[in-house]
Amino acid sequence: MWGIPRFRSTLCATYQGYGTADLGCVAYECTERRGFHLALSVIVEILDPETGDNLPDGEPGEVVVTVMEPLYPLIRFGTGDLGMMLTDPCSCGRPARRLAGIFGRTADGVKVRGLFLYPHQIEALEDRIPEIRFCQAVVTTSDFRDVLTLKVDSVDGIDPDALKGKVAREAKACLRLTSAVEIVTADSFGDNKRKVVDLRNWE
Ligand SMILES: [Zn+2]
Numbered sequence: 741m742w743g744i745p746r747f748r749s750t751l752c753a754t755y756q757g758y759g760t761a762d763l764g765c766v767a768y769e770c771t772e773r774r775g776f777h778l779a780l781s782v783i784v785e786i787l788d789p790e791t792g793d794n795l796p797d798g799e800p801g802e803v804v805v806t807v808m809e810p811l812y813p814l815i816r817f818g819t820g821d822l823g824m825m826l827t828d829p830c831s832c833g834r835p836a837r838r839l840a841g842i843f844g845r846t847a848d849g850v851k852v853r854g855l856f857l858y859p860h861q862i863e864a865l866e867d868r869i870p871e872i873r874f875c876q877a878v879v880t881t882s883d884f885r886d887v888l889t890l891k892v893d894s895v896d897g898i899d900p901d902a903l904k905g906k907v908a909r910e911a912k913a914c915l916r917l918t919s920a921v922e923i924v925t926a927d928s929f930g931d932n933k934r935k936v937v938d939l940r941n942w943e
Contacts, residue, residue: 758842763805763817767839775826775838782807784839785816786825789846789856797825800858802846803839822846822858850938852879852917853886859935861915865890868910871898875907876929877919879938886940888919893926 758776759765766784767776778784783806786795795801803823807814824840843860850857857877866872874893879886890911894903904921911919 758839760819762814763807763819766803766805770830770832770834772830772832774830775840777830777834777836777838780836781809784825784837786823787818789849790851797827800824800843800856800860803842820845820847822849822860848936850879850936852888855916857888857915857917857936862890862935865907865910865914868914869903869906871895871903872907874926874929874933876932876934877936879936879940881940888915888917890919890921891924891928892921893929894923 755769757765758767765779766782767778785804786801787804789802803819803821805817822843826838826840862877866875871894876891878889900923907921
């Protein structure tokens, strides 16, 4: 039986959970706060939102959950949430695999040259390059090819050419996409503060 002290100690060691009304608890944070350990009762897969293929660990995709609950089983329930599995073991010692977190909704992603591009990836780029004040990814087409342009509002007093090179290199490394980089002023974004803007004409 669970006594109050044991219950409390468990509560104290758990900071955030991830779940839905249908699924119950899917994953939970431990004291290390380095991702969310999967609950023992669930099977979590990360799938390509378009093809439904399983994605390797470390790649973002839709969190799809199976719960083998006898009274209310759910097989491959698509959450619409965007997540990614971590591969390194947690220093807390729990063997349960971990979700890196929930980065947004899969519907917010756009496919560029066959790869999904999500708003959280542009936020990560901003975090990696302190000279960036705001960055927006704009997708267009030229000669039937997708073109990715990163529009960057930078902090004052930087060398624009050096920053363009740095942003293009980091984008290639973390988005795996080649991009053109434009240094722009803050007012050029107007009211559109979205991280990913798709201007392709699908007609
Ligand atoms: Zn842990």
